[in-house]
Amino acid sequence: MTNDQSGGSRLGRLRIRIAAAVAAIGAAASAFAAIALEDQLWLLVPLASLAAVSAAVEGYRRQMGQRSLPMGESSGPMGESSGIGLVIAFVDRDRLWAEWVGATLRAAGFSIELIDWRYLKIGRSRCVLIAGHGFATVPTAGEKLAGLSARGRKRLLVVTVDDCPLPIELKEVVKLHSDMRAEAARDAVTGAALDHGPRPAARRAASADTAVFPPADTAVFPPDDVLFHLGGRERRRGFTDRDLQLRILRTRLMGSGADAMMSRACVLQGMGGVGKTQLAVEYAWRYRAYYRTVAWIDAADTASVDRSLEALAGELGVEAADSRHRARHVWETMSSRGDWLVVFDNAEHEQDLAAIWPEPRPRRNVLVTSRSAHWTRAEPIDVPLLDPEHSIDLLCACVKSGDQDGRPEGRDREGAARVAHALDHLPLALIQAAAYVRHTRCTWLEYNDLLAERLAEMMKMKPPEDYPGNAATTWAISVERLRDHPESPPGTEHLLYLFSFLAPDDIPRALVPAHPDVLPMPLRGLAEDADAYNRAIGVLSADYSLITVKPERLSLHRLVQTFGRDSLDPEDRSAWTRAAVRLVDQAFPADVTDPANWPECARLMSHAIAVARHSGDAAVAPPEAAGLCQRTAEYLGAIRARNEAALDLIEKAVALRERLAESAPAPVAESLTTQAQILCDAGQYEAAERSARRALGIWEGLPDTDADSLVAALCVLGGALVEQGRFDGAANAYERALETQSRVHGPEDRGMAPILALLAYVQFRMSTLRTARDTFQRSLDIWEAAGGPPSPARVQATRRLGRVLGILGEIEAARACVDEAEQMAAELWDEDAVETMRTAEMKGEILALAGEVAEAERLHRRSVEYYRTRYPEPSLHYDALGHLAQTLIRAGRPDEAAESAAQAVELCPRVFYEAWVLCLLGTAQRMQGRLEEAARSLERAKSIYEEMWVADHYGLAPVLRELAAIRREQGDAEEAESLIERARDVERRSRR
Secondary structure (H helix, E strand, O other), X not given: OEEOOOOOOOOOOEXXXXXXXXXXXXXXXXXXEEEEEEOOEEEEEXXXXXXXXXXXXXXXXXXXXXXXXXXXXOOXXXXXXXXXXXXXXXXXXXXXXXXXXXXXXXXXXXXXXXXXXXXXXXXXXXXXXXXXXHHHOOOOHHHHHHXXXXXXXXXXXXXXXXXXXXXXXXXXXXXXXXXXXXXHHHHHHHHHHHHOOOOOOOOOOOOHHHOOOOOOOOOOOOOOOOEEEOOOOOOOOOOOOOXXXXXXXXXXXXXXXXXXXXXXXXXEEOOOOOOHHHHHHHHHHXXXXXXXXXXXXXXXXHHHHHHHHHHHHHHHOOOOOOHHHHHHHHHHHHHHHOXXXXXXXXXXXXXXXXXXXXXXXOOEEEEEEEOOOOOOOOEEEEOOOOOXXXXXXXXXXXXXXXXXXXXXXHOOHHHHHHXXXXXXXXXXXXXXHHXXXXXXXXXXXXXXXXXXXXXXXXXXXXXXXXXXXXXXXHHHHHHHHHHHOOOOOOOHHHHHHHHOOOOOOOXXXXXXXXXXXXXXXXXXXXXXXXHHHHHHHHHHHHHOOOEEEEOXXXXXXXXXXXXXXXXXXXXXXXXXXHHHHHHHHHHOOOOOOOHHHHHXXXXXXXXXXXXXXXXXXXXXXXXXXXXXXXXXXXXXXXXXXXXXXXXXXXXXXXXXXXOOOOOOHHHHHHHHHHHHHHHHHOOOHHHHHHHHHHXXXXXXXXXXOOHHHHHHHHHHHHHHHHOOOOHXXXXXXXXXXXXXXXXXXXXXXXXXXHHHHHHHXXXXXXXXXXXXXXXXXXXXXXXXXHOOOOOHHHHHHHHHHHHHHHHOOXXXXXXXXXXXXXXXXXXXXXXXXXXXXXXXXXXXXXXXXXXXXXXXXXXXHHHHHHHHHOOOOHHHHHHHHHHHHHHHHHOOOHHHHHXXXXXXXXXXXXXXXXXXXXXXXXXXXXXXXXXXHHXXXXXXXXXXXXXXXXXXXXXXXXXXXXXXXXXXXXXXHHHHHHHHHHHXXXXXXXXX
């Protein structure tokens, strides 16, 4: 036996699952009998002791007042039964439906056995398969059901629940619905079972004992005399799974054992439109069998409460002069009928219901729905947004509802997913979207395009008929109540408007109080008063659920932000845009290249992007917007490698600054230089060259040009030129930059180091390897002498020096370089950052040269997977695939190497980069014996090196050696020797 003390079980109960027990005793099972104590609680009893234990069990049942469903009527060895036997099979989630069906059929005289549907086989016994919500989610349901039906259609009865779709067509199906009356449901199940085979010898009288344990995820069927007063609210067929909240609610309201006698109250708390009312309706419908009276009170205001009480009193036959006395008489009358549930829907504050709140008495349940979390009489249960899968389920289910044509929108989960994401999974907004799609017969993608263009307008459209308002109306009511809230400090509403112009998530709680000077009144006063600010946050979160509070962070729903901005007139919208820009600009670090500032940049990055988007109109944006856009773009491009987002921001910065170009040309040149660098990082070298030359033109035309700015523009121009293969022009740009830097700051200035590293890279690309090695070393010596923390440029220079040393055959020195670069990268970035990955990739190349092929392969495969999933930049992805192919060639695995090299060729961003990977592809093809294909790949690589690179490039040597090997295998020894001699000559020249 094992102890199971899960919530709701009586203290000391021992639960034994019969399957586990049978497995434990194995072949001895025939010597035992199973006796049911209660749901999932069984005793496995030796036959010799059966009589004594059975008597004890009966005493236990009488003492506990238990109602249970035995697995069968066996009083002998397990598996033997009297009467006509039925096997009821079910998916675990449909277990309670199976128990209800079993209880009903047992009362009709059948012997019942419940089993997991996976073990159902068509044999001598007749079978009942429960097809409920759980069955519908099983991927193999169709195949299993088809097999069962084919083997024994006449011995299989299928019972569907709430229109569960069946994967195959069957003639004999019993259809149950949660809203059927109990007698109709019992008749349907019993009648089908009686018609399906031999009748049992005797029929037992149906009684209340046929209702098994209260189901947690389905309805049971209520008696006919329940007063079910929901004020006209209907249960939604498209209700999306809220099982967790329903289970919590049922447990807290009903309790178990002796606790079930207590009076309990809960409040469903959450933002407007999140589905609190529908959850309360579903609970009332689903568990109505456990109450004699279910009542609904519209608690939006005093008048609504009075109307609801008056209607309820009329149904109960209660007469009273005023609402307070009427409420007391109503509660007493309901108590005289038995257990009851009352729902106070859309209550604003607890004190509004104080006069009519029911006195705590046994078997009274109170359920409240409210935006406020400030309740002392009721236990709060948070109602969150739907998760993505359930959001899609809701959209598809609502479109299917009432659709006779079987339109594809009910199955287009990909399109529905886009709409669900755009609406941030808010149930009311999702239902509005589905109603629009169903009515207009447009597609999800067409509707998603409408949301992108006019989200607020779409959310103002007429809601479904059974909803009192749309999403926009729900928001407006919250703000109206916020204005009138007696505990709302001045400026609370303005704080909500300010937040509407930031990113929706991860707003630093300290952001507003840290920079009050840039805010308008009365928000400035709120920001300067810590108590008032905290109380405002409390009102917005706990009272109206308009924001969510997490440790040190705040968040808003995207639709709350949309409605907040849309409710402002153009003048106010411009004013709040400017306030948000100034706030984020004040907080965003000035130096984004300093690693110490990167955590703060990361925290504020999304907010900088958001305010930049809202300040798209140059007439609206304040002067600070351009600088904020530029700093954010620099951080996104250089540090986070998010080039696309960085380009959008820097283009905005350039446009904003060009508006003031005549009075301030220098800032335009500064933004153009940043734009050129980001374009280089994105692989758009020609565009980068144009921006860099524009910046240089401005700097050179100014009488007091800043030397550092001129150097920066020259370096970016050099980078654009080198990637176009224009090495002489790049070298000239870097040499000009070095001359300017040395003249202004001195030849040993720290600023000389990154420029020397760039010049060394050009020398490496020009295949002057020893010269490049020496220049790299000089740059690192300057960095070392200057001291200070590592920088991204220093990591890159150290890594590149390692590569040059590896090509020169200085393996130990190369390894020391990449180890140092790896250590510095770990200080600057996370382990999954782009630059960290590139450093590890270079380490893999050196390890492969050192013969450590297995570790090299691991690093390269990790890089390939990273770029494929996280950063699909072709220039980096192709490089990683090339290194992997190179390592696989060294490992003697040409098939895998050829596959990687072919992918690298396909992804290669520029033609002259193809030479290296074509050489690898040709090598792998030669190793495979595909000589003709190998020769074509290698000849193409040779042509690229000779036509687009410098003469005698070091990369040409391995191409010539591979071609020589092919010629030798083809019997042309003279040509092979000529190619080998030329390869040696290239190697000698490239090492100068």
